[in-house]
Amino acid sequence: MTDIRLQVLNMDPSSQYRLEDIIDNVSTDCVIFGFQQSMLEILLYKRALNPCKGMWALPGGFLNKGELIEEAARRILYNTTGLHNIYLEEIGVFDQIDRFPEWRVFTIGFFALISPENDKLITSNEYTLEAKWFKLNELPELAWDHKHIVDIARDKLKTRVQNKPVGFELLPNKFTLPQLQTLYEVILDKSLDKRNFRKKLINMKLLKKLNEKDKNNIKRPADLYSFDKKRYKTLVKQGFLFEM
Amino acid sequence: MTDIRLQVLNMDPSSQYRLEDIIDNVSTDCVIFGFQQSMLEILLYKRALNPCKGMWALPGGFLNKGELIEEAARRILYNTTGLHNIYLEEIGVFDQIDRFPEWRVFTIGFFALISPENDKLITSNEYTLEAKWFKLNELPELAWDHKHIVDIARDKLKTRVQNKPVGFELLPNKFTLPQLQTLYEVILDKSLDKRNFRKKLINMKLLKKLNEKDKNNIKRPADLYSFDKKRYKTLVKQGFLFEM
DNA sequence: ACAAAAGTGTTCAGCGTACACCCATGC
DNA sequence: GCATGGGTGTACGCTGAACACTTTTGT
Numbered sequence: 001m002t003d004i005r006l007q008v009l010n011m012d013p014s015s016q017y018r019l020e021d022i023i024d025n026v027s028t029d030c031v032i033f034g035f036q037q038s039m040l041e042i043l044l045y046k047r048a049l050n051p052c053k054g055m056w057a058l059p060g061g062f063l064n065k066g067e068l069i070e071e072a073a074r075r076i077l078y079n080t081t082g083l084h085n086i087y088l089e090e091i092g093v094f095d096q097i098d099r100f101p102e103w104r105v106f107t108i109g110f111f112a113l114i115s116p117e118n119d120k121l122i123t124s125n126e127y128t129l130e131a132k133w134f135k136l137n138e139l140p141e142l143a144w145d146h147k148h149i150v151d152i153a154r155d156k157l158k159t160r161v162q163n164k165p166v167g168f169e170l171l172p173n174k175f176t177l178p179q180l181q182t183l184y185e186v187i188l189d190k191s192l193d194k195r196n197f198r199k200k201l202i203n204m205k206l207l208k209k210l211n212e213k214d215k216n217n218i219k220r221p222a223d224l225y226s227f228d229k230k231r232y233k234t235l236v237k238q239g240f241l242f243e244m
Numbered sequence: 245m246t247d248i249r250l251q252v253l254n255m256d257p258s259s260q261y262r263l264e265d266i267i268d269n270v271s272t273d274c275v276i277f278g279f280q281q282s283m284l285e286i287l288l289y290k291r292a293l294n295p296c297k298g299m300w301a302l303p304g305g306f307l308n309k310g311e312l313i314e315e316a317a318r319r320i321l322y323n324t325t326g327l328h329n330i331y332l333e334e335i336g337v338f339d340q341i342d343r344f345p346e347w348r349v350f351t352i353g354f355f356a357l358i359s360p361e362n363d364k365l366i367t368s369n370e371y372t373l374e375a376k377w378f379k380l381n382e383l384p385e386l387a388w389d390h391k392h393i394v395d396i397a398r399d400k401l402k403t404r405v406q407n408k409p410v411g412f413e414l415l416p417n418k419f420t421l422p423q424l425q426t427l428y429e430v431i432l433d434k435s436l437d438k439r440n441f442r443k444k445l446i447n448m449k450l451l452k453k454l455n456e457k458d459k460n461n462i463k464r465p466a467d468l469y470s471f472d473k474k475r476y477k478t479l480v481k482q483g484f485l486f487e488m
Numbered sequence: 489a490c491a492a493a494a495g496t497g498t499t500c501a502g503c504g505t506a507c508a509c510c511c512a513t514g515c
Numbered sequence: 516g517c518a519t520g521g522g523t524g525t526a527c528g529c530t531g532a533a534c535a536c537t538t539t540t541g542t
Contacts, residue, residue: 023269025270097310108337177522195506219512220521223521421495437531438495442496464492464538466493494540497535499533500531504527505528508524511523
């Protein structure tokens with residue numbers, strides 16, 4: 001059994017898996033969301049090595065021994081994207097018997113939210129050939145059950161943005177209200193009334209209006225805001241519940 | 245390594261674990277909630293076998309090979325309580341390195357909701373000495389990280405009853421509005437206004453008023469209601485969101 | 489008849505929702 | 516000066532919250 005596993009993992013000469021270092025039936029996979037050109041997209045990597053060599057897949061991998069699941073997710077995220085301190089949320093365990101055909105592997109799914117400012121992405125490394133952003137309705141065929149994980153992540157993101165201000169993680173530190181509104185419209189998949197949206201957000205007192213305008217826009221420059229994380233934390237301690 | 249595991253699992257002569265049948269690093273543990281005498285309680289079992297022989301613990305155990313996690317949770321629930329078709333919800337993975345001291349075991353936590361009508365509980369079997377309901381603030385010392393799992397389950401239950409009508413799972417098929425209100429008050433840990441509570445529930449049109457009264461009560465008999473599951477499903481399809 | 493818990497309506501404030509026009513800029 | 520997207524206020528209806536008395540039963 002162990003032989004089969006080693007053989008599969010090290011099918012390619014450049015593979016460096018050592019069975020004594022990893023927990024070979026527990027992995028993590030991460031759906032990385034980004035918001036580009038008013039579209040919600042996910043970051044996929046084309047696998048350089050077997051299994052599933054050449055297929056698009058979520059960044060993922062086996063746990064190391066002595067490593068917590070979230071630590072593994074962050075390590076893998078760092079190794080693939082080069083980014084630290086990203087917003088990460090567990091979405092559940094995926095345990096279908098044949099999801100990994102060679103042997104039974106449980107994977108813990110996560111979603112990550114990254115802002116356009118985190119643009120120094122690693123586009124390939126020893127494990128990957130290429131990285132690319134894909135619109136959610138234009139996904140390529142994915143390895144294993146990764147399409148299923150993406151679907152669940154998409155749903156969790158939709159419910160999460162409604163009770164926790166995580167949408168800001170997908171925007172630059174300085175953003176405009178029209179940007180924020182478009183983000184919500186895309187994630188919730190419905191259009192929102194401009195005046196009501198602004199009124200609600202401003203009444204929450206979670207946004208700091210900056211004395212700057214967004215010059216990138218072609219037409220009338222929009223006011224820039226930033227999310228007041230400290231204030232959010234104080235409000236939460238006082239029993240405040242974010243709702244959208 | 246395998247030897248150590250076998251030794252620990254079969255420390256007692258009556259143990260019947262066979263390493264070739266189980267996945268020895270993945271288990272499930274289940275927090276069983278019940279609502280008795282206006283109190284929220286959980287059902288614990290005193291372990292008959294090592295490890296943690298003699299300690300109170302959640303019903304749990306290792307996955308069998310070829311078994312889904314939820315299947316394992318239901319199998320174990322059936323073996324300990326004798327109950328089928330219980331409401332079950334996954335609450336997450338517990339992965340602390342030393343939560344199971346002998347080797348690394350990941351457990352997937354669940355909570356189960358059972359009604360007072362399901363009273364044919366198994367109070368002991370080959371794995372357990374005794375079963376007992378405990379009020380949440382009077383828990384004994386628990387095995388492993390089970391106290392932590394209970395705390396998380398308690399939190400999830402609190403958030404869940406606010407957006408899904410699962411509270412009814414803790415009541416008999418026929419229940420009174422005062423019972424339902426007390427249930428919510430206990431789970432949410434706050435008192436509710438009687439008139440507003442009744443108005444809200446009745447307006448939701450999810451309750452069928454029966455032509456019966458609760459005769460068990462000492463004073464004025466209360467009207468009995470039942471939860472209309474079919475109607476709930478139709479409403480959900482039409483976009484209805486349960487909220488309390 | 490009295491104690492105990494069940495049942496019932498109204499008022500008010502705040503929030504979500506619907507809705508239309510002026511403003512700042514680039515071209 | 517015109518096209519484009521940014522920014523603003525008001526009126527209405529619904530829902531959550533506060534609040535007190537009557538009814539039904541057992542003893």
